[in-house]
Amino acid sequence: MNSTAEEERLLRRDAEWAEAASEGREVERILSYWTEDAIVLPPGLPSVVGKAALRQYVEGSMQIPGFRITWKSEDVTFSPDGRLAYMFSRNAVTDERAGRYADYDRGARGHDLASGIRW
Numbered sequence: 001m002n003s004t005a006e007e008e009r010l011l012r013r014d015a016e017w018a019e020a021a022s023e024g025r026e027v028e029r030i031l032s033y034w035t036e037d038a039i040v041l042p043p044g045l046p047s048v049v050g051k052a053a054l055r056q057y058v059e060g061s062m063q064i065p066g067f068r069i070t071w072k073s074e075d076v077t078f079s080p081d082g083r084l085a086y087m088f089s090r091n092a093v094t095d096e097r098a099g100r101y102a103d104y105d106r107g108a109r110g111h112d113l114a115s116g117i118r119w
Contacts, residue, residue: 007076010085014073022070024062031055066096 017033020026031054034040040048040057048057061067073089 001078001082003078003082006078006085010076010087011073014071014087014089018071018073022068024068027055027058027062030058064095064097066094068092068094 013033017030020029020033024030031051034051034054036051037049038051038054040054042048042057048054061069069091071089071091073087076085076087078085
């Protein structure tokens with residue numbers, strides 16, 4: 001595995017996902033980046049488990065006035081055998097309903113490089 005090329009590919013794909021989420025228009029496009037058994041741990045809320053729950057979560061988020069999410073990932077780390085990778089991101093969420101215009105936190109995204117599974 002060429003780790004430099006793989007890191008660039010993962011960061012590019014993650015940036016595409018962040019762009020889709022930030023645009024907030026295409027639910028199917030946003031959902032396509034998650035696996036069927038994905039788990040999202042939103043701050044202060046219960047876990048969102050599985051694609052059906054993620055669909056509701058994404059659609060619900062799109063209904064919030066002024067809602068916007070984006071992130072930038074960096075620092076891809078590979079497992080010693082090169083099968084797994086993860087990266088941390090800096091997330092920015094805007095939610096005018098709550099009187100917040102930006103809320104920053106950190107997230108992590110994982111990838112099973114052998115199977116193409118992301119978590």
